[in-house]
Amino acid sequence: AQKVTQAQTEISVVEKEDVTLDCVYETRDTTYYLFWYKQPPSGELVFLIRRNSFDEQNEISGRYSWNFQKSTSSFNFTITASQVVDSAVYFCALSTGANSKLTFGKGITLSVRP
Amino acid sequence: DAGVTQSPTHLIKTRGQQVTLRCSPKSGHDTVSWYQQALGQGPQFIFQYYEEEERQRGNFPDRFSGHQFPNYSSELNVNALLLGDSALYLCASSLEGAGGLYGETQYFGPGTRLLVL
Numbered sequence: 086a087q088k089v090t091q092a093q094t095e096i097s098v099v100e101k102e103d104v105t106l107d108c109v110y111e112t113r114d115t116t117y118y119l120f121w122y123k124q125p126p127s128g129e130l131v132f133l134i135r136r137n138s139f140d141e142q143n144e145i146s147g148r149y150s151w152n153f154q155k156s157t158s159s160f161n162f163t164i165t166a167s168q169v170v171d172s173a174v175y176f177c178a179l180s181t182g183a184n185s186k187l188t189f190g191k192g193i194t195l196s197v198r199p
Numbered sequence: 200d201a202g203v204t205q206s207p208t209h210l211i212k213t214r215g216q217q218v219t220l221r222c223s224p225k226s227g228h229d230t231v232s233w234y235q236q237a238l239g240q241g242p243q244f245i246f247q248y249y250e251e252e253e254r255q256r257g258n259f260p261d262r263f264s265g266h267q268f269p270n271y272s273s274e275l276n277v278n279a280l281l282l283g284d285s286a287l288y289l290c291a292s293s294l295e296g297a298g299g300l301y302g303e304t305q306y307f308g309p310g311t312r313l314l315v316l
Binding site: 089120122127128129130131132135176178184185186187189190191192 | 230232234239240241242243244247249255257287289291293294295296297303304305306307308309310312
Protein backbone atom coordinates (compact mmCIF):
# COMPACT_ATOMS: atom_id res chain seq x y z
CA ALA A 86 0.00 0.00 0.00
CA GLN A 87 1.09 3.54 -0.67
CA LYS A 88 0.92 6.33 1.84
CA VAL A 89 1.94 9.99 1.95
CA THR A 90 2.18 11.84 5.24
CA GLN A 91 2.27 15.59 5.52
CA ALA A 92 2.51 16.07 9.26
CA GLN A 93 2.34 19.87 9.13
CA THR A 94 -1.23 21.06 8.59
CA GLU A 95 -0.85 24.83 8.67
CA ILE A 96 2.19 27.08 8.46
CA SER A 97 2.17 30.86 8.75
CA VAL A 98 5.22 32.97 7.90
CA VAL A 99 6.03 36.58 7.25
CA GLU A 100 7.00 37.58 3.73
CA LYS A 101 10.68 36.98 2.85
CA GLU A 102 11.03 34.16 5.38
CA ASP A 103 12.18 30.76 4.16
CA VAL A 104 9.77 27.88 4.74
CA THR A 105 10.12 24.11 4.39
CA LEU A 106 7.17 21.80 3.77
CA ASP A 107 7.73 18.22 4.85
CA CYS A 108 6.63 15.05 3.05
CA VAL A 109 7.19 11.44 4.10
CA TYR A 110 6.10 8.57 1.87
CA GLU A 111 5.67 4.82 2.15
CA THR A 112 5.78 2.28 -0.64
CA ARG A 113 7.15 -1.21 -1.18
CA ASP A 114 7.81 -0.55 -4.84
CA THR A 115 11.38 0.13 -5.89
CA THR A 116 10.29 2.37 -8.76
CA TYR A 117 8.05 5.26 -7.89
CA TYR A 118 7.44 8.93 -8.62
CA LEU A 119 7.02 11.84 -6.24
CA PHE A 120 5.20 15.08 -6.93
CA TRP A 121 4.38 18.41 -5.40
CA TYR A 122 1.27 20.30 -6.41
CA LYS A 123 0.03 23.75 -5.34
CA GLN A 124 -3.67 24.47 -4.87
CA PRO A 125 -4.58 28.17 -4.69
CA PRO A 126 -8.04 29.22 -3.48
CA SER A 127 -9.39 28.82 -7.03
CA GLY A 128 -9.11 25.06 -6.54
CA GLU A 129 -7.02 24.02 -9.53
CA LEU A 130 -4.02 21.84 -8.70
CA VAL A 131 -0.87 23.31 -10.23
CA PHE A 132 2.00 20.93 -10.95
CA LEU A 133 5.34 22.00 -9.44
CA ILE A 134 7.80 19.09 -9.61
CA ARG A 135 8.15 15.38 -10.31
CA ARG A 136 11.04 13.19 -9.18
CA ASN A 137 11.77 9.56 -10.06
CA SER A 138 12.89 7.14 -7.36
CA PHE A 139 16.12 6.40 -9.19
CA ASP A 140 17.15 10.06 -9.31
CA GLU A 141 18.00 11.47 -5.90
CA GLN A 142 19.42 14.72 -7.23
CA ASN A 143 18.01 17.70 -5.45
CA GLU A 144 16.56 20.43 -7.59
CA ILE A 145 16.35 24.19 -7.46
CA SER A 146 13.99 26.24 -9.56
CA GLY A 147 14.08 29.92 -8.76
CA ARG A 148 12.90 30.35 -5.16
CA TYR A 149 11.81 26.69 -4.97
CA SER A 150 14.02 23.76 -4.03
CA TRP A 151 13.36 20.11 -3.33
CA ASN A 152 15.30 17.68 -1.13
CA PHE A 153 14.72 14.00 -1.97
CA GLN A 154 16.20 11.48 0.49
CA LYS A 155 15.41 7.80 -0.04
CA SER A 156 17.13 6.86 3.22
CA THR A 157 14.44 8.69 5.19
CA SER A 158 11.65 8.36 2.59
CA SER A 159 11.28 12.11 2.47
CA PHE A 160 10.72 14.63 -0.27
CA ASN A 161 10.76 18.08 1.30
CA PHE A 162 10.00 21.37 -0.42
CA THR A 163 11.58 24.69 0.50
CA ILE A 164 10.44 28.13 -0.57
CA THR A 165 13.12 30.76 -0.18
CA ALA A 166 12.16 34.38 0.46
CA SER A 167 8.45 33.58 0.54
CA GLN A 168 5.93 35.92 -1.06
CA VAL A 169 2.24 36.54 -0.45
CA VAL A 170 1.47 34.83 -3.77
CA ASP A 171 2.90 31.61 -2.34
CA SER A 172 -0.12 31.36 -0.03
CA ALA A 173 -1.92 28.14 -0.97
CA VAL A 174 -2.39 24.51 0.00
CA TYR A 175 0.55 22.35 -1.01
CA PHE A 176 0.16 18.64 -1.69
CA CYS A 177 2.80 15.95 -1.89
CA ALA A 178 1.82 12.91 -3.97
CA LEU A 179 3.19 9.47 -4.83
CA SER A 180 2.72 7.21 -7.83
CA THR A 181 4.13 3.73 -8.37
CA GLY A 182 3.60 3.78 -12.12
CA ALA A 183 4.75 6.31 -14.67
CA ASN A 184 1.16 7.09 -15.66
CA SER A 185 -0.62 5.70 -12.65
CA LYS A 186 -2.91 6.91 -9.88
CA LEU A 187 -1.62 9.54 -7.49
CA THR A 188 -1.82 9.05 -3.74
CA PHE A 189 -1.93 12.43 -2.03
CA GLY A 190 -1.11 13.62 1.44
CA LYS A 191 -3.63 15.75 3.33
CA GLY A 192 -1.93 18.96 2.29
CA ILE A 193 -0.24 21.85 4.09
CA THR A 194 -1.91 25.26 4.19
CA LEU A 195 0.75 27.93 3.82
CA SER A 196 -0.11 31.52 4.70
CA VAL A 197 2.42 34.21 3.88
CA ARG A 198 1.69 37.51 5.62
CA PRO A 199 2.93 40.82 4.24
CA ASP B 200 -2.11 25.36 -25.75
CA ALA B 201 -5.44 24.61 -24.05
CA GLY B 202 -5.22 23.11 -20.61
CA VAL B 203 -7.62 20.68 -18.98
CA THR B 204 -11.18 21.97 -18.96
CA GLN B 205 -14.12 20.79 -16.88
CA SER B 206 -17.82 21.51 -16.88
CA PRO B 207 -19.87 22.59 -15.13
CA THR B 208 -17.92 24.63 -12.57
CA HIS B 209 -20.59 24.31 -9.90
CA LEU B 210 -23.54 22.00 -9.45
CA ILE B 211 -26.26 21.57 -6.83
CA LYS B 212 -28.20 18.32 -6.65
CA THR B 213 -30.47 16.59 -4.16
CA ARG B 214 -30.02 13.17 -2.61
CA GLY B 215 -30.90 10.31 -4.92
CA GLN B 216 -30.33 12.25 -8.12
CA GLN B 217 -27.78 11.44 -10.76
CA VAL B 218 -25.02 13.75 -12.05
CA THR B 219 -22.66 13.82 -15.03
CA LEU B 220 -19.42 15.77 -14.99
CA ARG B 221 -17.33 16.40 -18.10
CA CYS B 222 -13.65 16.77 -18.79
CA SER B 223 -11.60 17.68 -21.86
CA PRO B 224 -7.93 16.76 -21.58
CA LYS B 225 -4.96 18.96 -22.34
CA SER B 226 -4.16 19.02 -26.03
CA GLY B 227 -2.17 15.92 -27.01
CA HIS B 228 -3.03 13.93 -23.89
CA ASP B 229 -4.73 10.54 -24.08
CA THR B 230 -5.29 9.52 -20.45
CA VAL B 231 -7.86 10.94 -18.06
CA SER B 232 -7.97 10.40 -14.31
CA TRP B 233 -10.72 11.50 -11.92
CA TYR B 234 -10.28 12.48 -8.27
CA GLN B 235 -12.66 13.44 -5.47
CA GLN B 236 -11.51 16.06 -2.98
CA ALA B 237 -13.56 16.51 0.17
CA LEU B 238 -13.21 19.76 2.08
CA GLY B 239 -9.89 19.95 3.89
CA GLN B 240 -8.61 16.69 2.45
CA GLY B 241 -6.26 15.60 -0.28
CA PRO B 242 -7.69 14.34 -3.58
CA GLN B 243 -8.74 10.68 -3.66
CA PHE B 244 -8.34 8.67 -6.87
CA ILE B 245 -11.62 7.47 -8.40
CA PHE B 246 -10.55 5.91 -11.70
CA GLN B 247 -8.44 6.34 -14.81
CA TYR B 248 -9.39 5.93 -18.46
CA TYR B 249 -7.06 5.06 -21.30
CA GLU B 250 -8.02 3.91 -24.80
CA GLU B 251 -11.67 4.24 -23.80
CA GLU B 252 -11.30 1.62 -21.07
CA GLU B 253 -11.22 1.94 -17.30
CA ARG B 254 -7.65 0.98 -16.51
CA GLN B 255 -7.43 1.61 -12.77
CA ARG B 256 -10.02 2.13 -10.08
CA GLY B 257 -9.83 3.44 -6.56
CA ASN B 258 -11.95 2.48 -3.59
CA PHE B 259 -15.23 3.93 -4.81
CA PRO B 260 -18.61 2.17 -5.12
CA ASP B 261 -20.19 1.20 -8.41
CA ARG B 262 -22.39 4.30 -8.19
CA PHE B 263 -19.37 6.04 -9.68
CA SER B 264 -18.89 5.23 -13.34
CA GLY B 265 -17.19 6.85 -16.26
CA HIS B 266 -16.59 6.91 -19.92
CA GLN B 267 -13.90 8.03 -22.32
CA PHE B 268 -14.73 9.09 -25.85
CA PRO B 269 -12.63 8.63 -29.01
CA ASN B 270 -11.50 12.26 -28.76
CA TYR B 271 -10.11 11.43 -25.26
CA SER B 272 -12.65 13.54 -23.40
CA SER B 273 -14.29 11.89 -20.44
CA GLU B 274 -17.39 11.85 -18.28
CA LEU B 275 -17.86 10.95 -14.64
CA ASN B 276 -21.32 9.76 -13.63
CA VAL B 277 -22.54 9.42 -10.08
CA ASN B 278 -25.88 7.72 -9.40
CA ALA B 279 -28.05 7.80 -6.29
CA LEU B 280 -26.25 10.81 -4.85
CA LEU B 281 -25.51 10.89 -1.13
CA LEU B 282 -24.77 13.89 1.04
CA GLY B 283 -21.22 12.56 1.37
CA ASP B 284 -20.68 12.92 -2.38
CA SER B 285 -20.45 16.68 -1.91
CA ALA B 286 -16.89 17.53 -2.94
CA LEU B 287 -14.63 19.07 -5.56
CA TYR B 288 -14.25 16.67 -8.48
CA LEU B 289 -10.96 17.04 -10.28
CA CYS B 290 -10.04 15.72 -13.68
CA ALA B 291 -6.40 15.23 -14.68
CA SER B 292 -4.92 14.37 -18.04
CA SER B 293 -1.61 12.84 -19.02
CA LEU B 294 0.13 11.24 -21.99
CA GLU B 295 0.88 7.52 -21.84
CA GLY B 296 4.47 6.65 -22.62
CA ALA B 297 5.54 10.24 -23.04
CA GLY B 298 8.91 9.65 -21.44
CA GLY B 299 11.29 12.35 -20.31
CA LEU B 300 11.57 13.89 -16.87
CA TYR B 301 7.94 15.02 -16.67
CA GLY B 302 6.52 12.88 -19.43
CA GLU B 303 3.50 11.24 -17.83
CA THR B 304 2.76 13.94 -15.27
CA GLN B 305 -0.93 14.48 -14.58
CA TYR B 306 -2.17 18.01 -15.17
CA PHE B 307 -5.37 19.05 -13.45
CA GLY B 308 -8.40 21.03 -14.47
CA PRO B 309 -10.17 23.64 -12.32
CA GLY B 310 -12.63 21.10 -10.95
CA THR B 311 -16.40 20.87 -10.51
CA ARG B 312 -17.81 21.72 -7.11
CA LEU B 313 -20.75 19.43 -6.38
CA LEU B 314 -23.11 20.12 -3.51
CA VAL B 315 -25.66 17.47 -2.60
CA LEU B 316 -28.58 18.67 -0.46
